[in-house]
Amino acid sequence: QSALTQPASVSGSPGQAITISCTGASSDVGNYEYVSWYQHHPGKAPKLMIYEVSNRPSGVSNRFSGSKSGNTASLTISGLQAEDEADYYCSSYTSYSTIYVFGTGTKVTVL
Amino acid sequence: EVQLVESGGGLVQPGGSLRLSCAASGFTVTNNYMTWVRQAPGKGLEWVSVIYSGGGSYFADSVKGRFTISRDNSKNTLYLQMSSLRAEDTAVYYCARIDHSYYGMDVWGQGTTVTVSS
Numbered sequence: 256q257s258a259l260t261q262p263a264s265v266s267g268s269p270g271q272a273i274t275i276s277c278t279g280a281s282s283d284v285g286n287y288e289y290v291s292w293y294q295h296h297p298g299k300a301p302k303l304m305i306y307e308v309s310n311r312p313s314g315v316s317n318r319f320s321g322s323k324s325g326n327t328a329s330l331t332i333s334g335l336q337a338e339d340e341a342d343y344y345c346s347s348y349t350s351y352s353t354i355y356v357f358g359t360g361t362k363v364t365v366l
Numbered sequence: 367e368v369q370l371v372e373s374g375g376g377l378v379q380p381g382g383s384l385r386l387s388c389a390a391s392g393f394t395v396t397n398n399y400m401t402w403v404r405q406a407p408g409k410g411l412e413w414v415s416v417i418y419s420g421g422g423s424y425f426a427d428s429v430k431g432r433f434t435i436s437r438d439n440s441k442n443t444l445y446l447q448m449s450s451l452r453a454e455d456t457a458v459y460y461c462a463r464i465d466h467s468y469y470g471m472d473v474w475g476q477g478t479t480v481t482v483s484s
Contacts, residue, residue: 306465344410353425355413
């Protein structure tokens with residue numbers, strides 16, 4: 256089971272919107288709605304930002320949104336803010352015996 | 367308050383063993399899906415293991431046969447027993463709760479560091 260593929264880095268200016276892609280396969284992203292996104296600031300605990308492709312947990316800003324098409328899921332951050340600078344990981348349930356898989360991770364830089 | 371606190375990390379020689387603990391508060395470990403995730407230095411998050419409320423468990427291929435996952439209801443604690451440790455097991459290990467309705471990891475600990483080196 257290989258990691259889901261994400262771009263290594265994405266950057267944007269404050270106020271802009273950016274989108275992070277997460278490409279998997281029919282055994283994971285393409286076949287399940289159990290796609291989540293996590294924000295990870297170095298040295299801190301990861302934080303759940305999106306679950307079930309497009310749902311936000313209570314307390315997460317509505318600037319964060321998720322979607323999926325085929326084997327690719329996406330996270331969009333609109334109105335980019337300095338505090339959004341972090342690493343972002345997607346994850347998916349998978350039909351393999353390994354059950355879960357994370358993406359390779361994307362470093363978001365606010366210019 | 368819902369919280370997870372990991373402990374048990376440290377320096378261990380290759381081939382050695384270590385047991386990580388994850389103490390929960392604010393919810394019951396045995397009633398939830400619980401998981402371990404790790405991050406090696408300079409690398410991304412890697413899923414390690416999960417234990418379901420019914421007791422079933424699964425492991426990443428990289429640790430299968432070397433790691434076991436368990437829990438203690440009386441201590442409300444999750445464990446990860448690691449044996450035959452390798453340099454590539456060096457990482458920060460996080461425990462997390464999985465919401466079983468949507469398979470998202472909604473509560474995370476702060477992590478404990480494991481270093482495998484001679």
